Amino acid sequence: MSCSFAFINCKNEKIIKLNVLQFNIWQEGTVVPNGFNAVVDEIIRTDADLIAFSEVRNYNGVDFSKHIVEALKEKGHTYYAQPSQDTGLLSKYPIIEQTALYPVKNDHGSITKAIIDVLDVEIAFYSGHLDYLNCALYLPRGYDGSTWNKLDSIVTDVEQIQKNNLESMRDDAIDVFIADAENEIKQDRLVIYGGDNNEPSHLDWIEANKNLYDHNGVVINWRNTSELENRGFKDAYREVFPNPLTHPGFTYPADNPLVPINKLAWSPEADDRDRIDFIFYYPDERLQLMNAKxxxxxGDVSRNQRVLEVTEDVFLEPLNVWPTDHKAVLTEFALKF
Structure with missing residues (x-):
């Protein structure tokens, strides 16, 4: 095999590129005209090997996993998937087994897990879509994080924000993931997680930007990204772009010109741009992070307006139709054998 790919010394080594895509597809792309086909087109365009979906619904009794695999096959691309609910996984490589690690219940989030055989390297791949209620990132912005009603005043007390945040079930799901992933690591499997966590990163709410994006002076150690970091997991986007001032990496709310602004703005008088979609991985000498986009x-939505970001973030603009109100995260790894 040629060693032209990867910036790795590949003497006597086999190295392949592994593209991982985290993708909230907004009710299977049904909210946006031609949205499902746009999901298919973006998967093909990104040449994604592993895809973590959020908002899999299996509408009208139609198995989304079968639907997406068949749609890709019609365009000449072979993928594997198994039935799931709320979260889903798609892979170019065979799925050995799949489980609902943290099953969805009353719409309080889920995590789906698959063991995937990538040329005899086994990867434990997880897709998360965490509880959307008690979404405490709205409190400093003057909105309730469960009803999205405007509050009488903003909430800047960190203890109060943390308390509200922990009333969600996001931490329960992340703790289940960490415990399971640590067991997989002991079995010498690689671990990659992609998810819409509905919670920001502690790496993004820091002293340097406390007066930006309606943080209103709040510096906060958001629980779940902090816990993941403490247990050794790496935030792929922040590994590549560590500075949230130059590369905020906002993933929500994304502008979508095909959707009325009132369907995109949950806190219309606030700037609630945030990074809530992630790819995490556990460091391993076989897996080298190369890039993130x-x-x-x-474009974003801020204060009930469509705004264009002026940042140094690297964007891969949509082909045509964008199927969702989130932005997706695409990372490129080098996988060494």
Whole structure:
């Protein structure tokens, strides 16, 4: 095999590129005209090997996993998937087994897990879509994080914000993931997680930007990204772009010109741009992070307006139709054998 790919000394080594895509597809792309086909087109365009979906619904009794695999096959691309609910996984490589690690219940989030055989290297791949209620990132912005009603005043007390945040079930799901992933690591499997966590990163709410994006002076150690970091997991986007001032990496709310603004703005008088979609991985000498991009429009929604980001983030703009109100995260790894 040629060693032209990867910036790795590949003497006597086999190295392949592994593209991982985290993709909230907004009710299977049904909210946006031609959205499902756009999901298919973006998967093909990104040449994604592993895809973590959020908002799999299996509408009208139609198995989304079968639907997406067949749609890709019609365009000449072979993928594997198994039935799931809320979260889903898609792979160019065979799925050995798949489980609902943290099953969805009353719409409080889920994590789906698959063991995937990538040329005899086994990867434990997880897709998360965490509880959307008690979404405490809205409190400093003056909105309730469960009803999205405007509050009488903003909430800047960190203890109060943390308390509200922990009333969600996001931490329960992440703790289940960490425990399972640590067991997989002991079995010498690689671990990659992609998810819409509905919670920001502690790496993004820091002293340097406490007066930006309606943080309103709040510096906060958001629980779940902090816990993941403490247990050794790496935030792929922040590994490549560590500075949230130059590369905020916002993934929500994304502008979508095919959707009325009132369907995109949950806190219309606030700037609630945030990074809530992630790819995490556990370091391993066989897996080298090469690059990360934001897949989606450069535009955002802020204060009930469509705005264009002026950042140094690297965007892969949509082909045509963008199927969702999130932006996706695309990372490129080098996988060494």
């Amino acid at each position: 934001i897949l989606g429009p450069q």
